[in-house]
Amino acid sequence: MTEALPDPRPTKGEETRRKILDTALELFKERGYEETTMRAISEKAEVAVGNAYYYFRSKEHLIQGFYAASHEDHLRASADALAVERDLKKRLRAVLLAKIETSQPYHRFAGILFKSAADPNSPLSPFSPESSPVRQACTELFARVLSESKVKVPKDLADELPNLLWLYQMGIILFWIHDSSPGARRSRLLVEHTVDIVARLITLASAPLLAPVRKRIVKLLLDLRERADEVVKA
Amino acid sequence: MTEALPDPRPTKGEETRRKILDTALELFKERGYEETTMRAISEKAEVAVGNAYYYFRSKEHLIQGFYAASHEDHLRASADALAVERDLKKRLRAVLLAKIETSQPYHRFAGILFKSAADPNSPLSPFSPESSPVRQACTELFARVLSESKVKVPKDLADELPNLLWLYQMGIILFWIHDSSPGARRSRLLVEHTVDIVARLITLASAPLLAPVRKRIVKLLLDLRERADEVVKA
DNA sequence: GTCTATAACCGGATAGAC
DNA sequence: GTCTATCCGGTTATAGAC
Incomplete structure (x- = not known):
């Protein structure tokens, strides 16, 4: 029953x-x-x-657990802003700052994360199949940032953008890891100044007038993506 | 005597x-x-x-030797193009492709390099004081890419740009490490498509008309840079 | 399938003698 | 500067209990 x-x-x-x-x-x-x-x-x-x-298959695999737990925290910390705010830039800003905020207690420990992250053979690499679930969850958060905002993003771009934004967040985190300023002041500064540009680019790229440019970019993104069958062709 | x-x-x-x-x-x-x-x-x-x-203080320290040798290779492979070419975009393109070219034989081994590289506490991190000599040498290469090109870059920007370009190269390499396409096809594709944008941005930012925007950006860059005395202030 | 306890293996790193 | 012996910690193996 x-x-x-x-x-x-x-x-x-x-x-x-x-x-x-x-x-x-x-x-x-x-x-x-x-x-x-x-x-x-x-x-x-x-x-x-x-x-x-x-x-846990290894000590490193415990880190996978951290990934997941960290994302849960991030979701919780972003929820309020995402429920209320409809402006893309402000939504993005809130989510990124929430990421820094929730990660801050683990700053010292976080260096290790990227140590694994940079190694393509590690199961902990954010690009590895083993990380796929967490990566997907993170990407979905950015899909929400977009979909519930006022900006109307064309389908082809909307399919790719969450991945790009996740990559953008990874860049911020990479910076944050190397940032020892009190309260991650510099990382916040980076967010404040780049969110603006990113949001503007998205709005711009979504304009009907720029469809040809957009199509070229989307095609490039698809070409750049790793395909599983590529090795066979070689 | x-x-x-x-x-x-x-x-x-x-x-x-x-x-x-x-x-x-x-x-x-x-x-x-x-x-x-x-x-x-x-x-x-x-x-x-x-x-x-x-x-050698640790097994990792053995890798430092590799860094230096790799940069020597890169210099040699870039020399011809830099001697002849004066167009910024073409110079940049040649240097980045040379980096990929010379690194290719070590592709398997390179993952490990960047594993240490990403850890801010590792002496092998490209941002660590221990890596400063190699980093400086790499940055100088990009200074040359700029200074001997036709583009006139204003002083304030010229001081910062080599660092930015080095960072750009690091991004390309990070991509390359995760790129298993034959002959690093995708990494080359990435270079081809981004070099264009980067060169255009530099030219644009150097225009006298954009001095105010440029000043704001340069100030941001300086603010973002880690300062040794920051910890004391806290 | 979940768990304990313990011993052993392996390789990076160190101590201290020569 | 160079050696041997040893430590330390991640990992594995074993053997058994619920």
Whole structure:
């Protein structure tokens, strides 16, 4: 009867998994990634080392958990602004600042993220298939930023823009990682000054008059995208 | 008498250092970075592990040698075009394509490089003080791209642009690392299509009419730059 | 399928003797 | 400067319990 529902009660396993992840993130935040040993995580989470490895294939994979948790935070922090605001620039600005805001406690730890991010072979790379779910979720947020704004974006561009905006956010984050100014002052400054340009470009590119230019750009974007079958052709 | 010269004969130590580095790079290229152990390097170089660590603080530090060598290659590959060509767009294009060209043999190995590069705490980060010499050398190349072109760039902008162009190149390389298309086709495509825009923006920004806009941008760039004394103020 | 406990392996890094 | 021995921590293996 109640069977059809999509798992309202967390399994025992889910709970353990959660406990391990939470403990790990707590320790990472507290004393850094390198300084936190798997043994320490297991001990504090009151599980055996082997059990931690049962749920997470490697120490790095714990970072995947961070990705997801971080996105949840981001969603929550963006919700209010997105519900009220309809101006594209202001929506974008709110979302990006929310990202910085929610990530700030993990600033020290975040460097490690991009260490993996830059390695195309790592399962943690934001472009890897293993990261696909989180990446998709993040992209969807930007789709919402667009779709519920006043700006009318043509279909072809609307399909690509969320990806581009996500990339834009990655750029901001990359800057933020290297930004040690108090309260991430410089990163905020970067957002304030670029959001303006980006929003203007989107509005501009959506104008019917610029359809030919837009089509050329969209085509380029498609050409630049990695295709799975490419290797075979070579 | 011969004492004043800057070391024409290599010391015993220099020789050992060289042997370790060469052996390491050889093994890295041959079987990959992760797969090459410090023990293997030491053995093949016929030194003790401890001795390798006497000359290189960590396995990662062995990579620094690669950076420098790579830039030398890039300089050589760009020289001809820079000597002949005076059109900014063509100069930029030649330099960027040369970067891709010369890096191509190390594509597999390059992922590891940028893994360290993205970590702000790593001494290998391109923004770290330890990387300053190589970074400076790379930036100088772009200064030359600009200074010997036909475009007259105002002083304030000219001071900042080489850094920006270097950053632009880093973006291209980041893309290239994730690009597995044969012959880096997609990365070349990216260069072809962005060089155009960048060159046009530079020309545009250099127009006397746009001085106010330019001043605002340059000020923003300066504000965004990390200052060493910032931490103290907090 | 979930979990414990413990020992072992491997490779980066270090200590301290020569 | 160079060595050997050792440490440390990520990871794996094993063997067994619910």
